[in-house]
Amino acid sequence: MESRRRMQLYRTMHLWHWISAAVCFAALTLFTVTGITLNHASAISAEPQVSSGGAQLPENLRATLATAAPQVSAPPPDITAWAEDEFKLSLRDATAEWSEEELYLSAPGPGRDAWVSIDRASGAAKFEATDRGWLAYFNDLHKGRNTGITWTIFIDVVAVAVLFFSLTGLVLLWIQARQRTSTWPLVGGGIAIVTALMIFFAH
Numbered sequence: 001m002e003s004r005r006r007m008q009l010y011r012t013m014h015l016w017h018w019i020s021a022a023v024c025f026a027a028l029t030l031f032t033v034t035g036i037t038l039n040h041a042s043a044i045s046a047e048p049q050v051s052s053g054g055a056q057l058p059e060n061l062r063a064t065l066a067t068a069a070p071q072v073s074a075p076p077p078d079i080t081a082w083a084e085d086e087f088k089l090s091l092r093d094a095t096a097e098w099s100e101e102e103l104y105l106s107a108p109g110p111g112r113d114a115w116v117s118i119d120r121a122s123g124a125a126k127f128e129a130t131d132r133g134w135l136a137y138f139n140d141l142h143k144g145r146n147t148g149i150t151w152t153i154f155i156d157v158v159a160v161a162v163l164f165f166s167l168t169g170l171v172l173l174w175i176q177a178r179q180r181t182s183t184w185p186l187v188g189g190g191i192a193i194v195t196a197l198m199i200f201f202a203h
Helices: 002-039 058-065 077-087 134-141 148-176 183-201
Strands: 051-057 095-098 102-106 110-121 124-131
Touching: 002 134, 002 148, 051 148, 058 077, 077 102, 077 110, 077 124, 148 183
Parallel strands: none
Antiparallel strands: 051 124, 095 102, 102 110, 110 124
């Protein structure tokens, strides 16, 4: 009876271990590779591409900008649309900082950064956009930097799935430990190595 329950547990854990591995494969590969690139970021050189310029806000929009209350957090949609079209930028998730003198739009993203500044009195607008390349893009995905709420939730889901993958693997190790006497020494050795590295070498 015990042997039957043990076999049933083994089959269940093997099934869920396989499923979690399949679900995590793409994300775990991405985070593993970007973990290596992040760990050696100083050795991988990349030249950011910076573009900048200026323009004059149309007269019909200057009135809107001049009369807008500084405490308003969101920029007027028509001004945002004009800036996107004029400067060829994506300001969909831009945050706005208002003052008596200017409207400042900030639109950071993974591997890039962009801002637009518009003088409220004269309507003079200027922008700067920085593209740090594909490597920076993937590294920022790894860190969840400027990636938005959807990607943040995705990272949490992947973390839970990987934890489940590890725990089902641990149950499989426990089930097979009788036939493989090196199981627990290897597990204990792995824990000891990580602990020693954390205590003595991770300054």
